[in-house]
Amino acid sequence: VNRAACVFCAIAAGDERGSIVHEDEAAFVLMDIAPVTPGHALVIPKRHADRLAQLDETTGGRLFALGMRAARALRSSGLRCDGVNLFLADGAAAGQDVFHVHLHVIPRFGGDGVRVSAGRSRPERTELDRIAALLRSAWDV
Numbered sequence: 001v002n003r004a005a006c007v008f009c010a011i012a013a014g015d016e017r018g019s020i021v022h023e024d025e026a027a028f029v030l031m032d033i034a035p036v037t038p039g040h041a042l043v044i045p046k047r048h049a050d051r052l053a054q055l056d057e058t059t060g061g062r063l064f065a066l067g068m069r070a071a072r073a074l075r076s077s078g079l080r081c082d083g084v085n086l087f088l089a090d091g092a093a094a095g096q097d098v099f100h101v102h103l104h105v106i107p108r109f110g111g112d113g114v115r116v117s118a119g120r121s122r123p124e125r126t127e128l129d130r131i132a133a134l135l136r137s138a139w140d141v
């Protein structure tokens with residue numbers, strides 16, 4: 001991957017500056033440059049993967065573990081943090097902006113102005129069962 005083409009690879013390589021919280025052999029945690037709330041952090045695998053499907057499950061598990069650690073640190077940091085959202089956008093349609101997998105860790109508090117909302121539907125059980133069957137048939141693909 002061309003480091004110039006991927007900001008997270010450039011940060012991982014030390015070619016670009018980042019406000020690093022944690023770094024290990026698999027991943028690093030840094031501050032988002034456009035935070036939703038103060039303390040908004042990103043957990044990023046060191047090895048480039050455009051999409052979740054390109055990430056091995058061990059690294060994916062490591063990202064989630066670091067997200068849990070970041071959430072715990074945020075709650076103990078003195079920053080306003082009464083709750084946390086973990087958010088991962090996989091694909092442009094899901095709102096992915098940088099095409100190197102990253103997990104958002106977003107501190108939340110009452111009145112923070114952040115909205116996570118969508119209209120919800122109430123499908124019949126037969127419809128839920130039909131969709132569950134579709135997913136089962138795709139499970140090991």
Ligand SMILES: [Zn+2]
Nearest residue numbers: 006009048100
């Ligand atoms: Zn990258």
